[in-house]
Structure formats: C-alpha cells, structure tokens
Amino acid sequence: RDPRLPPGPPTLPFIGNLHLFPTTHAHIKFTEWAHVYGDIYSIKIGPQTAVVISSPKMSRECFEINSATTSSRPESQVTDIIFQGNELVLSKYGPHWKNMRRAAHRLLNKDACASHLPLQHAESSLLMYNILEDPQNVYNHIRRYAISLALSVTFGIHCPTFNDSMVTELFDLNRELDKLVKSGGHPPVEIFPFLGYIPEQLSSWKKTCKNLHAKQHRYFFDLVERCLNRMKSGKLNGSFMEYLLENEAEYDFDREKTCYLGLSFITAGADTTASYLQFFVLCMLENPEVLVRAQREIDEVIGPNRTPELEDKERLPYIRAIINEVHRYRPIAPTSVPHAATADTTVKGYLIPKGSMVIMNTWGIGRDTELFDEPDKFWPDRYITSEFGIKPGADTTGFKDTVFAFGGGRRICPGNHLASNSIALNVMNLLWAFDFDLPKDPNTGLPVPLDTNDTTDDMLLTPKPFICDIRPRSIAKSEQIRKQLETVQPVLEQFEKSSQK
Numbered sequence: 001r002d003p004r005l006p007p008g009p010p011t012l013p014f015i016g017n018l019h020l021f022p023t024t025h026a027h028i029k030f031t032e033w034a035h036v037y038g039d040i041y042s043i044k045i046g047p048q049t050a051v052v053i054s055s056p057k058m059s060r061e062c063f064e065i066n067s068a069t070t071s072s073r074p075e076s077q078v079t080d081i082i083f084q085g086n087e088l089v090l091s092k093y094g095p096h097w098k099n100m101r102r103a104a105h106r107l108l109n110k111d112a113c114a115s116h117l118p119l120q121h122a123e124s125s126l127l128m129y130n131i132l133e134d135p136q137n138v139y140n141h142i143r144r145y146a147i148s149l150a151l152s153v154t155f156g157i158h159c160p161t162f163n164d165s166m167v168t169e170l171f172d173l174n175r176e177l178d179k180l181v182k183s184g185g186h187p188p189v190e191i192f193p194f195l196g197y198i199p200e201q202l203s204s205w206k207k208t209c210k211n212l213h214a215k216q217h218r219y220f221f222d223l224v225e226r227c228l229n230r231m232k233s234g235k236l237n238g239s240f241m242e243y244l245l246e247n248e249a250e251y252d253f254d255r256e257k258t259c260y261l262g263l264s265f266i267t268a269g270a271d272t273t274a275s276y277l278q279f280f281v282l283c284m285l286e287n288p289e290v291l292v293r294a295q296r297e298i299d300e301v302i303g304p305n306r307t308p309e310l311e312d313k314e315r316l317p318y319i320r321a322i323i324n325e326v327h328r329y330r331p332i333a334p335t336s337v338p339h340a341a342t343a344d345t346t347v348k349g350y351l352i353p354k355g356s357m358v359i360m361n362t363w364g365i366g367r368d369t370e371l372f373d374e375p376d377k378f379w380p381d382r383y384i385t386s387e388f389g390i391k392p393g394a395d396t397t398g399f400k401d402t403v404f405a406f407g408g409g410r411r412i413c414p415g416n417h418l419a420s421n422s423i424a425l426n427v428m429n430l431l432w433a434f435d436f437d438l439p440k441d442p443n444t445g446l447p448v449p450l451d452t453n454d455t456t457d458d459m460l461l462t463p464k465p466f467i468c469d470i471r472p473r474s475i476a477k478s479e480q481i482r483k484q485l486e487t488v489q490p491v492l493e494q495f496e497k498s499s500q501k
C-alpha cells in the first residue's frame with residue numbers, strides 16, 4: 001500500500017486485500033474495519049484502491065467539499081454491456097449525466113413531488129385496501145405499491161395487482177441485474193481488466209449481460225411505445241415520459257437515452273421504497289411497545305374518522321422519529337452506491353488516487369458508538385431528544401436534514417422527496433389502519449419470531465418475504481378504507497392499466 005493512502009488491512013502481494021473482501025453483506029465487514037482503521041481507510045483489491053468513509057464529518061469532506069472530483073462511478077464492464085452508458089444511477093460523471101440529472105430534477109424536485117401527492121394518496125389507499133382483503137400478502141402488496149407508483153409517474157402506467165405480469169417481470173429483471181452486478185456475480189473483470197478480452201464464447205457472463213440488456217430493452221421500449229400510442233390518440237395522463245418525448249432535444253437525448261432514463265427511475269425507485277416499507281413493518285413487529293406508542297400518537301392527533309394526510313406528519317414527532325430510526329437501523333443501501341474519484345484528491349491529509357472507488361459506509365455511520373447510544377437497538381426516542389439522533393455533545397459536523405440513507409454530494413438520491421412522501425404517507429396510514437402481530441405457528445399457536453437481519457443477499461438490503469398477523473384496528477376503519485378506495489378510483493383511472501394493451 002502506498003504510504004500516502006489511508007490506512008487499512010495488511011495486504012498480500014498482487015491480490016492486496018482481495019482474499020479478505022466480503023462477497024456478501026459487505027457493510028458488516030466495512031464496519032468492523034472502521035472500528036480498527038477509523039472513519040477513512042483504504043482496501044486494496046488487486047491493483048485497485050477502494051476508500052471507505054464511515055463518519056458524517058468525513059463524508060462531508062469527501063463527497064461535498066471535494067465533490068468536483070468524487071462524483072463519478074467506478075468502471076464496470078458488466079454495466080457497460082447492460083446499460084451502454086445510458087442509465088443514470090451507474091453512469092460516469094460527465095455531460096450526459098448532467099443532462100440526466102437536469103431531467104430527473106424536473107420530475108422529482110420538491111414542487112413536482114407535491115403534484116404527485118394525489119396519486120400517492122390513491123396508491124396508498126389501494127395498498128390499505130389490498131392488505132385489508134388479503135393480509136397474507138402484505139409483503140407483495142407493498143412491492144406493488146412501489147412499482148405502480150414509479151411506473152405511473154414515469155410511464156403513465158398503473159399496476160392494480162401484485163401478480164400482474166408487469167410487476168413480476170420487473171421484479172425478475174431487477175433480481176437478475178442484482179445477481180450480475182454484485183461482487184462475486186461475475187468474474188473480477190474490474191480488478192483484472194485483461195479478463196474482459198477473453199472472447200464471448202469463453203465468457204458466459206458477457207452473454208448473460210447481453211441477454212439481460214435485450215430483455216430490459218424490450219420491457220422498457222414497450223412502455224415508451226405505449227406512451228407514444230396514448231399521445232397519438234390524445235390520451236395524455238401527465239406522465240414524465242410524455243414531457244420527455246416532446247423535449248428530447250433540450251437534454252440532447254435520442255430515443256435510447258430517453259427510454260433508459262425512464263428505466264433508471266424504475267430500477268432506482270421501486271425496490272428501494274418497497275424494502276424500506278417492508279423493514280418498517282418488521283420493525284413494528286420486533287418492537288410492539290413502539291407500535292403502541294405510535295398508534296397512540298396517531299389516535300390523539302388524527303382520530304378515528306379520517307385517514308392521515310401528508311401535512312399531519314408535522315404534528316407527529318414520534319412517527320417522524322420512527323421514520324428516521326428505520327433509515328438508521330436498516331439502511332436499504334448500507335454501502336450507498338459507490339462513487340469514483342476522477343482526479344487525485346486529498347482528504348484528512350490522505351491521498352484518494354484518481355480512479356479509486358469511494359464508498360459511503362452508511363451502515364457504519366449509523367453504528368458509530370461515539371455518535372449513537374446503543375446503535376444496535378431500535379430506539380426512535382434518540383430522534384426526540386436530539387435532531388440527528390445523536391448523544392449529547394457529539395460532533396454534528398456533516399449532519400444535514402436529509403438522512404444518510406439517501407447518499408451524498410452531487411450524486412445524492414434525486415428521488416428522496418418522492419420516497420420520503422411515500423414513506424410518510426404509508427407509515428401513517430398503516431399505523432392508523434392496522435394492528436400488527438407476529439405470525440402464529442399453526443401447530444403450537446405460539447408466535448413465530450421474525451428477524452430484521454433476515455435479508456436477501458443483494459446489493460440492496462431487502463427483507464426476505466415474510467407473513468405476519470395484520471388486521472384492521474376496527475370495523476369502522478375497514479369500512480372507511482373500502483369507501484376511500486371508491487373515492488380515489490378516478491385518480492387511478494387516469495393511468496393506463498398495465499394489462500390493458
């Protein structure tokens with residue numbers, strides 16, 4: 001290791017720390033290393049360097065103060081084949097990325113998100129109805145909500161049920177992408193680029209990437225086509241694609257780029273929101289005393305006669321604390337999305353060489369015992385006693401109003417307003433409408449414990465499918481949920497149904 005680099009685990013010749021590099025749940029190992037090597041350390045992966053950032057203070061210095069040189073994404077032969085440089089989340093810093101961000105801002109800025117609220121309210125009403133009618137599938141109903149919202153705002157298409165082929169196909173595409181992209185999912189071509197020269201006949205991963213590209217292309221071009229057809233027949237529904245297809249020149253987009261920006265919103269916006277809400281349900285099951293207190297707050301402020309509105313959040317401090325605590329306790333992107341340095345950069349006196357990967361260890365930040373009391377405990381009160389949930393006297397440098405779960409610097413999640421509105425609305429609605437209990441063993445009748453650590457082994461931290469005992473809090477509330485679905489139907493009907501081709 002170059003002595004100018006941040007410290008890190010001892011290396012072996014040629015492979016560096018490759019033998020130590022975790023292939024699953026990397027955030028756990030990254031956090032262990034942060035305890036030993038501090039809030040900025042380096043890992044050598046063959047000839048490559050990765051720098052891991054594990055405190056708000058260092059995150060500010062690295063991703064904000066030095067954002068001019070830490071805002072790209074790492075080289076990836078795999079995603080180059082799949083996305084061909086046209087997708088937003090993994091694209092390199094440069095003019096096309098800037099155009100995509102500008103377009104994303106138009107759909108996702110705070111004011112634009114206010115105009116998405118009637119749809120979010122309608123979709124959330126449908127979610128409550130679905131859970132009421134079919135509580136066993138709460139996990140899938142949440143996934144439907146998130147996919148349908150992202151598809152409606154982007155492509156103008158609403159998915160009424162979770163077993164709709166558009167929902168299941170998208171889910172399969174995302175799983176396939178995750179499997180391929182994650183560390184260990186393909187040969188280490190990023191570390192040893194010469195492997196990329198091996199011809200396709202001997203590199204099955206290349207064929208798999210091309211197949212996935214073809215499948216994604218078909219799926220998303222079909223959505224664009226449907227939007228064009230609606231536009232031709234004058235059936236506009238205000239989706240973002242309508243605007244983008246009319247204004248491609250303003251962003252220097254061709255049809256391919258337009259389509260792939262739409263894809264970016266769906267791949268980045270659907271599973272993330274779903275995983276957060278699934279974790280929320282699990283956290284309530286794990287912490288019944290928190291659930292009872294949250295419901296008491298809802299009952300006092302909102303009462304039984306109406307469902308919550310987004311503005312109610314301002315009068316619900318304990319529920320706001322729960323929302324922050326779920327983000328800290330189970331961040332769905334525990335190592336964020338890796339950035340890459342486009343020039344040599346100095347942070348805390350250490351060198352981050354051009355081309356290094358720079359990783360925000362979001363999981364580690366939330367587990368820093370200098371900042372958080374008992375970080376492994378789900379304890380929303382920490383956000384009641386302090387704005388950022390930290391101990392009295394702890395250093396607040398680098399904390400800001402958006403939680404670390406949304407990343408930082410120029411690449412910060414542009415969907416954070418849309419996501420935060422979805423989270424607040426659904427958390428309030430679920431607490432207002434339902435009681436949650438652990439599932440019962442059919443033979444013994446005893447509660448079966450669920451574990452928020454039981455996650456899939458993907459890039460995103462996603463709870464494995466679970467069932468729970470979820471039931472309406474009263475007959476009057478059940479009736480209100482049914483009535484509310486009738487009231488919001490006209491909003492949902494503005495969108496083309498996924499199955500109505």
Ligand code: HEM
Pocket residue numbers: 088089090091101104108150264265266268269270272273276332333336337338339405406407408409410411412413414415416418419
């Ligand atoms: C709970 C929900 C969500 C979480 C926790 C989340 C988290 C993140 C994180 C950690 C990043 C990487 C930031 C970085 O590189 O520093 C990111 C990027 C991104 N997110 Fe989200 N996200 C969520 C929902 C959404 C939604 C709803 C959308 C849009 C519909 C969205 C669109 C994007 C896009 C386009 C990027 C790439 C930005 C870029 O690379 O410039 N996200 N998100």
